[in-house]
Amino acid sequence: MNPIIAEVLERFLRYVKIHTASSDEPDAGHPSTACQWDLLRLLEEELRDLGLSEINLSDAGVLTAVLPANVDGEAGSIPTIAYLAHVDTYPGTPGKDVKPNIIENYDGLDIVLPGTGKLLRVADNQDLANYKGETVITTDGTTLLGADDKAGVAAIMTLLSHLTTNADIPRCRLKVAFTPDEEIGQGTANFPPLDEFGATAAYTIDGGPEGEVENETFSADTAIVKLIGKDVHPGYAKNKMVSAVRAAAHLIDLLPRDALPESTEGMEGYLHPLQINGDVNEVVVPFLVRDFELAALKDWEARLEGLLRQTEEAFPGLRCEMTVQHSYKNMRYYLDKEPRAATLALEAVKRAGMVPVLQAIRGGTDGSRLSEMGLPTPNLFGGGRNFHSVEEWIPLSAMGKAVHMLIELTRLWASEKV
Numbered sequence: 001m002n003p004i005i006a007e008v009l010e011r012f013l014r015y016v017k018i019h020t021a022s023s024d025e026p027d028a029g030h031p032s033t034a035c036q037w038d039l040l041r042l043l044e045e046e047l048r049d050l051g052l053s054e055i056n057l058s059d060a061g062v063l064t065a066v067l068p069a070n071v072d073g074e075a076g077s078i079p080t081i082a083y084l085a086h087v088d089t090y091p092g093t094p095g096k097d098v099k100p101n102i103i104e105n106y107d108g109l110d111i112v113l114p115g116t117g118k119l120l121r122v123a124d125n126q127d128l129a130n131y132k133g134e135t136v137i138t139t140d141g142t143t144l145l146g147a148d149d150k151a152g153v154a155a156i157m158t159l160l161s162h163l164t165t166n167a168d169i170p171r172c173r174l175k176v177a178f179t180p181d182e183e184i185g186q187g188t189a190n191f192p193p194l195d196e197f198g199a200t201a202a203y204t205i206d207g208g209p210e211g212e213v214e215n216e217t218f219s220a221d222t223a224i225v226k227l228i229g230k231d232v233h234p235g236y237a238k239n240k241m242v243s244a245v246r247a248a249a250h251l252i253d254l255l256p257r258d259a260l261p262e263s264t265e266g267m268e269g270y271l272h273p274l275q276i277n278g279d280v281n282e283v284v285v286p287f288l289v290r291d292f293e294l295a296a297l298k299d300w301e302a303r304l305e306g307l308l309r310q311t312e313e314a315f316p317g318l319r320c321e322m323t324v325q326h327s328y329k330n331m332r333y334y335l336d337k338e339p340r341a342a343t344l345a346l347e348a349v350k351r352a353g354m355v356p357v358l359q360a361i362r363g364g365t366d367g368s369r370l371s372e373m374g375l376p377t378p379n380l381f382g383g384g385r386n387f388h389s390v391e392e393w394i395p396l397s398a399m400g401k402a403v404h405m406l407i408e409l410t411r412l413w414a415s416e417k418v
């Protein structure tokens, strides 16, 4: 076996067996679960064994380290590039006692998950059969696998190991960061200050199939809608009561059916009523507003305003208010300021022998937050499929390709200037 493939496999299998689910309980602390320290401390030790410098594991569980550049250049002119992966796994699916099911020389047929007897079907996994004859890793069917994002962790660690033993490969200054709690949206909550972190660009290695580079995320607002009615004793309510509960139901019913999360895909935006909270007097409905174009969020919000006015007309005496909170902006707007972040990634994918696929994520990532804070951070593939599921799987070759992509990307940045 190719030594890079052998190493990334060995690391991956070790890391996925360590339970690192985060917790979405409120006020769970940082990290949200103590078990994430097990992997963070192991990685800290392994970074030390690899001889990295400036190793730091913060009180909040963010592990960072540096591999110095090996190319000549004037002080301050060699770029620092950061590779990021998260150590936690999704809390909604069991992630303890992961038993990886390694299928060598896969026959291209449905796979029986040995812990449950259930099938991982080729019919539901369009590209599974493409790996006929290769090694595919699933779980036993009782847990998730945790390729999200331990495939990313294993790829970065294997890269570092390869670069330290092959000093002839030109490299820029590399910074790595392993973060907790990405799955609960807290991945960047305790990230070091960016001026201190000091990178020209960063990459999360947290994506799916080989070749994918994600440089777009949704732009996101939350529109908090308040419907204010009038409560009266129901026995004497005739022509007096204005029910905010019924008005909310009416409003929800007015929503365009073709503009909901469950009816959109690709580059389409949506309005998503997330919750309904309240009583006859007052109901509050937070709406997620999502679109890839920032300007289009305003259109969605105007459309929603229109529905509020219609609801007021249908319920005389009702008052509707809407306040908009900004969540995040499409990463693309920030990446435009450092176009090399995406272009070099696409070139690295090509050099590693794949067809690059530029993609948009129908969500936000740690990278969207970091990009907004000033560190351009596209997302690169790690190779896993069916994230957050007991049907999670990953082809071994994809993990090897992720390492090769990172080697090429590091090499490409080595010949750039800040």
Ligand SMILES: [Zn+2]
Residues within 6 Å of the ligand: 086, 148, 149, 182, 206
């Ligand atoms: Zn992830």
